[in-house]
Amino acid sequence: MRTLVLKAATTVLTLGATAASALFVTSHLKNPAAPLQPPVLSAGAGSTASSLGGSLTVGPSVQASNQEPITSTYAS
Amino acid sequence: MRPEARIESHHFVAMGTNCSVFALGLTPRQLLEGEFWVRRVADRLTRFAENSELSRLNAGAGEWVEISPELEGSLRCALRAFAMSSGLVNAAVLPSMVAIGYAHSRADGPSVTTLDSVRPLPRLPKVLQVRSGLARVEPGCGIDLGGVAKGWMADRLCETLGPNVVANIGGDLRAVGPGPGGVGWPVGVGGTTLMLRNHGAATSSVRRRKWGDMHHLIDPRTGLPAKTGLEEVSVVAANGFEAEVVAKAALLLGPDLAPAYCAAHAQAWWLDGKNVD
Numbered sequence: 001m002r003t004l005v006l007k008a009a010t011t012v013l014t015l016g017a018t019a020a021s022a023l024f025v026t027s028h029l030k031n032p033a034a035p036l037q038p039p040v041l042s043a044g045a046g047s048t049a050s051s052l053g054g055s056l057t058v059g060p061s062v063q064a065s066n067q068e069p070i071t072s073t074y075a076s
Numbered sequence: 077m078r079p080e081a082r083i084e085s086h087h088f089v090a091m092g093t094n095c096s097v098f099a100l101g102l103t104p105r106q107l108l109e110g111e112f113w114v115r116r117v118a119d120r121l122t123r124f125a126e127n128s129e130l131s132r133l134n135a136g137a138g139e140w141v142e143i144s145p146e147l148e149g150s151l152r153c154a155l156r157a158f159a160m161s162s163g164l165v166n167a168a169v170l171p172s173m174v175a176i177g178y179a180h181s182r183a184d185g186p187s188v189t190t191l192d193s194v195r196p197l198p199r200l201p202k203v204l205q206v207r208s209g210l211a212r213v214e215p216g217c218g219i220d221l222g223g224v225a226k227g228w229m230a231d232r233l234c235e236t237l238g239p240n241v242v243a244n245i246g247g248d249l250r251a252v253g254p255g256p257g258g259v260g261w262p263v264g265v266g267g268t269t270l271m272l273r274n275h276g277a278a279t280s281s282v283r284r285r286k287w288g289d290m291h292h293l294i295d296p297r298t299g300l301p302a303k304t305g306l307e308e309v310s311v312v313a314a315n316g317f318e319a320e321v322v323a324k325a326a327l328l329l330g331p332d333l334a335p336a337y338c339a340a341h342a343q344a345w346w347l348d349g350k351n352v353d
Binding site for chain 2: 049054055056057058059061062063064065066067068069070071072073074075076
């Protein structure tokens with residue numbers, strides 16, 4: 001009798017945990033506040049501007065400035 | 077923000093292009109030694125001199141050839157670039173370069189074109205093998221390090237010079253350290269100043285080294301100059317080598333795929349060409 005109760009309790013616990021996990025995961029597909037999102041996901045948050053006829057996108061790890069540059073990247 | 081310290085700078089021409097070094101806490105003599113290092117390595121890696129290490133390797137006809145640590149390092153970085161870009165950045169490009177009329181330095185003008193001989197490029201690891209102090213290139217193939225060496229050299233030069241330096245080798249650069257104001261080195265990218273701190277930046281373009289319908293950026297899928305709709309891409313990445321690889325790969329991918337590719341591999345990017353939003 002005790003064994004049967006334990007088996008039933010285990011089954012109920014397993015099904016309950018599965019259902020709760022499924023509900024939680026489907027309602028939390030992506031946490032927008034997560035600090036370590038890959039760059040590809042956060043690209044939309046980067047600032048994009050048009051300059052010199054092209055399009056410049058600056059991600060969150062690089063800071064733009066109005067200082068005069070000491071040097072530039074360029075085609076050679 | 078702390079007061080700006082005095083920047084020591086040194087400018088020179090090497091590999092047919094302008095190079096600059098900026099540093100805090102270094103002497104002019106140390107920056108001059110940096111120039112000498114660039115010249116020594118460039119002499120080994122050039123394909124335009126018959127007696128360079130790279131030319132001897134290309135002429136090795138499949139035999140193992142002894143190589144210096146500098147050539148070994150740059151060849152290994154070429155193999156890494158191939159892997160990183162899924163084959164888009166392929167240093168086995170020399171036969172195509174010769175076929176499109178880029179057999180010698182641009183200062184000497186274009187050479188004869190032989191487009192009938194152009195083929196898609198072979199997979200680099202199939203034609204280039206590198207061991208410690210040795211390398212071999214398959215007969216009929218040839219390596220040109222022009223597409224990967226400058227960013228790699230900028231990285232190596234910064235490692236040599238110290239913790240607060242910018243090395244710009246023909247537009248492919250590496251910035252290390254906090255810079256003069258403690259918030260990075262101000263570097264121009266796509267017409268905007270970005271503060272780079274332990275970053276690399278590079279530009280790939282089809283607007284330079286151009287003659288007639290030809291330019292120097294080969295699409296490995298055809299063996300011919302790339303026509304993707306993008307004309308110039310600048311990238312900020314973790315170091316100069318990665319920036320150079322990502323910029324080239326993005327340009328070869330074209331305007332539809334380049335934004336997503338750059339978002340995954342770069343920290344800032346500038347795209348210019350047709351159909352760029």
